[in-house]
Amino acid sequence: MRIKQYRTQFIKELSPFYDAYEAESFFYLILEDKHKLRQIDLALNHELTFSENDFVVWDSFLTELKKEVPIQYLLGKTHFYGLDFEVNENVLIPRPETEELVEWIINENSKIDTSKKIKILDIGTGSGCIAISLAKNIPNAEVYGIDVSKKAIETAKRNAINNKTGVTFMLQNILETEALKCNFDIIVSNPPYVRNLEKEEIKKNVLDYEPHLALFVDDNDALIFYRKIADLAQNNLLDNGQLYFEINQYLGDETRELLEKMDFKNIELRRDIYDNDRMISCKVSKTA
Incomplete structure (x- = not known):
């Protein structure tokens, strides 16, 4: 069968689960990953065909996609901030909103005096996408x-090697941490922040397959990670050190109030590309 014909069949079979645009995007992601063919290649050569063995592979993708398994997990990788990252069921799939957080940090810190090292800590690193991109x-x-x-740490270490960075990854439970081992210029975190009451808003491909450990917090203490990390930051950020968070879109004001009560300065709450409260930054000032 010609690939162009199969493309039509592929999108039709996925139509009960995804819209046509998303199904088509899956098709081209698989086509490029498994056959090194791009959309333009197919447009320029309508006679390209699949072998019988190809159909076995494609049908297996169809089966899993109908279960709404994330395409990133099926391919074992995703793109984030211009880099390739291995992803699997042990780590969250990086989101575009997190790229915005990374962009914010880079824009504020990439032109600082390069003769001085900037020490950065990423808490709850997952795949390592934030740490490695920085x-x-x-x-x-x-x-x-x-x-x-x-x-997750094992995955992050592989991603650091594959992206040729010297990021140091460590196994550590931040909620059980009394003090960090050294001081930092920047602390960043995209911690668990989805409340159980919000589960009904979560798509099946996230709820059924992405790690709940990295997603959910108790409804009665939704800011537990922010409070703990902010507390550690007060002791382990250098003077004028910066703290950055990705946040729950419904808890922007509450997160800002938490940081205000803890005497952080220069608090800035930002919206993401979808116009949701999504990230916040502040500084610690240790001088009178």
Whole structure:
């Protein structure tokens, strides 16, 4: 069968689960990953065909996609801030909103005096996408990442090697941490922040397949990670050190109030591309 014909069949079979645009995007992601063919290649050569063995592979993708398994997990990788990252069921799939957080940090810190090392800590690093992207784009950055999941740390270490960065990753439960081992110029975190009451808003492909450990917090203490990390930051950020968070879109005001009560300065709440409260930054001032 010609690939162009199969494309029509592929999109039709996925139509009960995804809209046509998304199904088509899946088709071209698989086509490029498995056959090194792009959309333009297919447009320029309508006679390209699949072999019988190809159909076995494609049908297996169809089966899993009908279960709404994330395409990133099926391919074992995703793109984030211009880099390729391995992803699996042990780590969250990086989102465009998190790229905005990374962009914010880079814009504010990539042009600082390059003769001075900037020490950065990423808490709850997962795949390592934030830590590695910062290491690649801030020339004088010395970056560390911690996570409570051993398998997540193993994934992050592979991503650091594949992206040729020297990020140091460590297994650590931040909620059980009394003090960080050294001081930092920047602490960043995209911690669990989805309340159980919000589960009904979560798509099946996220709810059924992405790690709940990295997603959900108790409804009665939704800011537990922010409070803990902010507390550690007060002691382990250098003077004028910066703290950055990705946040729950419904808890922007509450997160800002938490930081205000803890005497952080220069608090800035920002919206994401979807116009939701999504990230916040502040500074610690240790001088009168």
